[in-house]
Amino acid sequence: MTPRLEVRNITRRFGGVPVVSEVSLSVMPGQVTCLLGPSGCGKSTTLRIIAGVDWPDEGEIRIDGERIVAPGFFVPPEKRGTGLMFQDFALFPHLSVFDNIAFGLDGTRTEKRLRVHELLDKVGLLRYIDSYPHELSGGEQQRVALARALAPRPRIMLMDEPFSGLDNRLRDGIRDETLSILKDEGTAVLLVTHEPEEAMRMADEIALMRRGRIVQQGAPYNVYNAPVDREAAAFFSDINVIRGRVQGLLTETAFGKFMAPGQADGTEVEIVIRPQHIKIDFDRGGQGPAPSPEHGVWARGVVERARFIGKESLVEFRMDFDGSLLKATVPSVFLPKAGTHLWIAIRRDRCFVFPVIPSKDWRRRAD
Numbered sequence: 001m002t003p004r005l006e007v008r009n010i011t012r013r014f015g016g017v018p019v020v021s022e023v024s025l026s027v028m029p030g031q032v033t034c035l036l037g038p039s040g041c042g043k044s045t046t047l048r049i050i051a052g053v054d055w056p057d058e059g060e061i062r063i064d065g066e067r068i069v070a071p072g073f074f075v076p077p078e079k080r081g082t083g084l085m086f087q088d089f090a091l092f093p094h095l096s097v098f099d100n101i102a103f104g105l106d107g108t109r110t111e112k113r114l115r116v117h118e119l120l121d122k123v124g125l126l127r128y129i130d131s132y133p134h135e136l137s138g139g140e141q142q143r144v145a146l147a148r149a150l151a152p153r154p155r156i157m158l159m160d161e162p163f164s165g166l167d168n169r170l171r172d173g174i175r176d177e178t179l180s181i182l183k184d185e186g187t188a189v190l191l192v193t194h195e196p197e198e199a200m201r202m203a204d205e206i207a208l209m210r211r212g213r214i215v216q217q218g219a220p221y222n223v224y225n226a227p228v229d230r231e232a233a234a235f236f237s238d239i240n241v242i243r244g245r246v247q248g249l250l251t252e253t254a255f256g257k258f259m260a261p262g263q264a265d266g267t268e269v270e271i272v273i274r275p276q277h278i279k280i281d282f283d284r285g286g287q288g289p290a291p292s293p294e295h296g297v298w299a300r301g302v303v304e305r306a307r308f309i310g311k312e313s314l315v316e317f318r319m320d321f322d323g324s325l326l327k328a329t330v331p332s333v334f335l336p337k338a339g340t341h342l343w344i345a346i347r348r349d350r351c352f353v354f355p356v357i358p359s360k361d362w363r364r365r366a367d
């Protein structure tokens with residue numbers, strides 16, 4: 001199937017410094033792809049290039065297989081069939097809801113009325129058709145902005161942090177509603193966000209961006225459960241890092257030996273595990289032999305501190321093996337006293353093993 005949007009190797013430099021480097025990504029018809037990454041990594045610049053308000057120094061962009069950007073070739077923004085929605089993409093204050101939505105529409109008055117009615121019905125705001133933006137709440141204005149962006153049936157919707165201006169209580173509801181309207185219209189979407197939860201909630205596909213590059217693209221489940229490196233794992237949640245050195249393909253840790261396939265002897269490796277994947281054996285209070293292996297491999301540690309953090313508790317351990325610290329989140333309120341000895345377990349299939357990359361090399365690797 002031809003991708004709705006295909007970005008091939010685009011690079012953009014400002015003052016000779018690359019801000020977007022060899023970025024390639026695609027969005028299939030009817031799919032939501034999230035461009036996810038920390039502030040300043042080049043997400044908005046990529047989106048602006050696709051929208052046609054900026055241009056790349058190198059690379060090519062196609063929509064439905066048609067070239068819209070290539071060296072020496074540039075289709076103007078209004079001819080690309082893209083819809084835009086930004087956080088501060090305000091409605092026209094002097095126009096009614098109807099006129100705001102009909103603004104970019106071609107066709108007869110009747111055709112426009114039909115389309116505006118259809119969209120206002122979808123966003124549940126038909127009763128406000130003759131109201132003015134200042135008479136609507138922030139969430140309602142957002143829904144009108146969505147209807148306006150969708151009105152001309154864009155081939156692809158480009159959304160830049162469209163929900164970040166909304167207060168927390170509203171945000172989840174509007175996000176879900178927006179997603180169902182976009183799916184209902186069959187619109188392909190490229191959504192820029194710096195929030196992993198938002199990307200996981202909205203995306204069919206996540207493109208993870210860092211220092212101007214896409215470092216991983218895949219379904220949310222895969223990006224979360226098979227991160228390419230430690231930094232990718234840490235972007236989605238708090239992590240534990242267990243350090244070790246490879247000897248004959250194995251690394252010795254508090255939890256026994258770990259396989260480190262493909263790593264040469266002497267290589268320093270990091271075993272990464274999320275705090276929610278660590279189990280605690282509360283029954284035997286760290287006494288006696290290690291518990292049964294059904295929850296994984298066990299090691300003993302002493303509680304350093306325990307805190308209640310909402311729906312769960314966070315327990316920090318100092319490991320007997322090497323004095324390192326590990327964090328575990330446990331459901332409900334369970335706050336063991338500091339100094340208590342406990343057995344804790346990790347499942348090998350929840351661990352990711354990565355070679356250590358010295359921090360000074362991160363930038364070199366990205367450039």
Ligand SMILES: Nc1ncnc2c1ncn2[C@@H]1O[C@H](COP(=O)(O)OP(=O)(O)OP(=O)(O)O)[C@@H](O)[C@H]1O
Pocket residue numbers: 014019037038039040041042043044045046194
């Ligand atoms: N016109 C410009 N001239 C010079 N530098 C720019 C320009 N536009 C963006 N940059 C720089 O490029 C980098 C990437 O910016 P961009 O807005 O694309 O990042 P972002 O990932 O969208 O971040 P945020 O989430 O904070 O908006 C930043 O360091 C920014 O200062």
